[in-house]
Amino acid sequence: MRDMQSFGQNIWTVSGDDVRMYAVLPFTTRMTVVRLESGGVWLHSPVRPTPECQRAVDLLGPVEHLVAPNKIHSLGITPWKALYPSARVWASPAFNKRHPDIAVDTLLTNDIEAPWSGEIDHCVIDGHAVLDEVWFLHKASKTLIVTDLIQKHEAAGESWLWRGVKGMAGVLGEDGGVPLDIKLSVRNKVAMRRGIETVLAWDFDNLIVAHGHCLQGGAKEDVRRAFDWITDA
Numbered sequence: 606m607r608d609m610q611s612f613g614q615n616i617w618t619v620s621g622d623d624v625r626m627y628a629v630l631p632f633t634t635r636m637t638v639v640r641l642e643s644g645g646v647w648l649h650s651p652v653r654p655t656p657e658c659q660r661a662v663d664l665l666g667p668v669e670h671l672v673a674p675n676k677i678h679s680l681g682i683t684p685w686k687a688l689y690p691s692a693r694v695w696a697s698p699a700f701n702k703r704h705p706d707i708a709v710d711t712l713l714t715n716d717i718e719a720p721w722s723g724e725i726d727h728c729v730i731d732g733h734a735v736l737d738e739v740w741f742l743h744k745a746s747k748t749l750i751v752t753d754l755i756q757k758h759e760a761a762g763e764s765w766l767w768r769g770v771k772g773m774a775g776v777l778g779e780d781g782g783v784p785l786d787i788k789l790s791v792r793n794k795v796a797m798r799r800g801i802e803t804v805l806a807w808d809f810d811n812l813i814v815a816h817g818h819c820l821q822g823g824a825k826e827d828v829r830r831a832f833d834w835i836t837d838a
């Protein structure tokens with residue numbers, strides 16, 4: 606059962622299936638749901654829809670937008686598109702290269718204007734060798750929505766082995782931050798710093814991450830801390 610949980614005004618989260626990164630590392634997953642002023646629904650990093658999940662989303666309004674925030678988070682795009690054929694698919698800059706089989710309406714760049722742009726800001730966090738992540742700000746609830754660049758995996762229920770691995774990678778618990786493997790594979794620190802500084806100028810207090818603990822309050826300080834290795838560079 607995947608309960609939809611309110612996160613703030615017109616914003617909810619839904620847990621998805623657990624997945625395995627690198628075939629072994631257990632990850633919980635999370636979708637973010639925003640109800641737009643139009644009454645339409647915007648789904649970020651959609652998890653695989655179940656009948657309960659679809660019913661809960663349907664109660665909010667018609668799904669108008671499906672967002673793949675980086676090229677790894679593709680899982681729910683196709684099944685949600687099958688349920689809502691008129692939904693528009695937005696994806697990260699390099700998404701098409703990895704998923705040529707998934708039809709994308711618009712690749713996200715910093716200068717595109719979307720129908721949801723008045724309510725949701727977006728910024729491409731450039732500079733990583735592989736990951737092409739886009740971050741979003743839901744302005745009404747002052748919530749920053751991040752996918753993989755910050756992770757805060759829950760310790761409860763994890764084996765000692767995975768707690769140890771995630772602790773060493775810097776992604777365990779509420780203090781988790783940028784995964785070590787991502788830090789080690791940044792290609793252009795200046796470009797990444799530019800993106801982070803853009804986001805730090807946004808007005809937000811709360812943080813939703815795709816993997817692990819979310820934050821109600823204190824999010825800006827948390828993001829600044831998570832990226833102090835690059836903003837101080």
Ligand SMILES: [Fe+2]
Pocket residue numbers: 677678752753815816
């Ligand atoms: Fe992820």
